[in-house]
Amino acid sequence: MPFPFVTNPESCRYVNSTMITAASGLAALSLAACTLTTPTSGHLADDKRLLATCPKQPPADLVAIDGTASSKAKAITEERLAAVEQIARRATVCSGRLRVLVFSSSSAATITLYDQPLRPHGATDNARLKRVPKLVETAMHRIGPGYSAALTKLPGGGSDITGQLRLAADWQRQLGSGYRLEAYVFTDGLENVERRVGGRGFTAAKAKQLAATTTVPKLPGASLTVAGLGRVAGKPPRSSVVEGLVAYYTALCKKSGAASCLAVTDYTQAGR
Numbered sequence: 001m002p003f004p005f006v007t008n009p010e011s012c013r014y015v016n017s018t019m020i021t022a023a024s025g026l027a028a029l030s031l032a033a034c035t036l037t038t039p040t041s042g043h044l045a046d047d048k049r050l051l052a053t054c055p056k057q058p059p060a061d062l063v064a065i066d067g068t069a070s071s072k073a074k075a076i077t078e079e080r081l082a083a084v085e086q087i088a089r090r091a092t093v094c095s096g097r098l099r100v101l102v103f104s105s106s107s108a109a110t111i112t113l114y115d116q117p118l119r120p121h122g123a124t125d126n127a128r129l130k131r132v133p134k135l136v137e138t139a140m141h142r143i144g145p146g147y148s149a150a151l152t153k154l155p156g157g158g159s160d161i162t163g164q165l166r167l168a169a170d171w172q173r174q175l176g177s178g179y180r181l182e183a184y185v186f187t188d189g190l191e192n193v194e195r196r197v198g199g200r201g202f203t204a205a206k207a208k209q210l211a212a213t214t215t216v217p218k219l220p221g222a223s224l225t226v227a228g229l230g231r232v233a234g235k236p237p238r239s240s241v242v243e244g245l246v247a248y249y250t251a252l253c254k255k256s257g258a259a260s261c262l263a264v265t266d267y268t269q270a271g272r
Contacts, residue, residue, distance in 0.1 A: 036196065038155045043096070047093050047129045054094035060179035062109075062171055064164040065147065066228075067102040067154045068188035073233035080186045081144055083227070083267050087184065088139050092118040092132045097179060100143050106153040106192055107163035111153060113146035114139055160193040161185060161226075164212060165256060169217035182221035186267065188239075189229040189245035197248055202245035203240055211251035224253045225259040227267035 017166040063084055066099045084100060096116045118135055122128035133217075168183040175181065190198035195210065228250040230242035237245075246263045253261035 006140075024121075026125060031225065044126070044129055047089075047132055048125070050090060050093045051125060051129065053179040054258060055180050057178065057180040059091055059094050059096035059182045059254045060170050060171070061087050061096060061098050062181065063087060063098070063100045064167065064183070064185045064187075065100070066159055066161065066185070067100045067104050067111075067151050068159040069156070069232055070149060070159075070188050070190060070232045070234070071228075076233065077147070078229070079226070079267060081140070082185065083184075084143060085136065088118065088136050088143075089132065092120060092135050092139075093129065095119040095128075096175050096176075098139065101167075102150040102154060103149060103164055104159060106160045106168050108156050110167070111146075111150040114149065114211045115144045123249060131145055139246055141260070158193040159187070159191050160214070161189065161197070162195075162252065163192045163193070165219070165224075165252070167216050169256075170221070171181045172222060181219065183219070183222060183224045185224075185226045186228050187226065188251050189249060190227065190232070198237065198245055200241070202244040204243050207244040207248035208251055211248050211255065214252060214255075216252050216255045219253075219256040220260040222256075225258065225262040225264070226253070226259045227262075227264050229263060229265045231265065231267075 065080055088098055090096075096120070098114060099112065100114040101110045101112045116139070119134055120128040120131035122131060126212065133259065146162075164185050164207055165183075172181040188198075195214065197207075197210065229245040229249065230237050236242075242265055246265065247265040253263065
């Protein structure tokens with residue numbers, strides 16, 4: 001699937017209101033892709049407000065995107081990339097780091113799309129913030145085409161979502177105390193590797209029982225967002241199943257010891 005990011009004002013396909021808000025304090029921004037190449041006073045004002053929300057430690061944003069067949073739909077792709085763009089902007093404003101990967105059947109079945117610090121140079125806040133749009137644009141022009149290519153290369157056989165928590169914990173240890181881990185998993189939540197998560201009859205009560213027996217790595221001080229639960233390319237699951245998915249990933253996050261947890265179904269809106 002071709003990457004929908006464009007900079008031509010005549011053919012801009014992103015909507016201004018596409019946004020994601022995580023418990024870590026990710027601000028809801030209104031951003032049109034058409035204007036990324038030309039910083040405007042509006043963007044500068046938004047980024048100044050965002051700068052005021054930055055944590056004391058620079059954020060290390062890990063975005064793990066489910067690349068299995070159930071997520072292969074144009075709308076899902078565009079929503080996820082728009083969310084990644086918002087995360088990349090915050091990481092850049094806060095002089096953090098961004099790692100984006102796509103996964104399928106195991107923690108080993110992953111393809112890294114981007115792994116770089118995002119630190120705009122400049123002697124003043126204004127000078128640094130004026131460089132933010134170009135840095136975000138450059139990152140997204142790598143991530144978008146890479147995502148499309150990764151979907152054709154990943155092995156099938158299922159989706160190992162909880163395995164991404166292990167990768168997050170490994171990265172947190174590698175980073176050390178200089179960063180605050182903010183992990184995002186974009187997935188429908190349906191898992192069939194080692195355990196079956198979702199499916200007919202998967203209620204909140206069953207989800208909590210399963211979570212109690214699931215081994216989860218520790219993520220001390222981190223924030224974790226699992227977004228897009230129940231969002232599939234085909235017929236959506238029952239609302240009771242979606243409630244079960246939300247309960248399951250919320251329970252896993254709390255079990256990890258993360259400082260903040262958010263499990264949501266709709267990652268194109270504010271999410272709370």
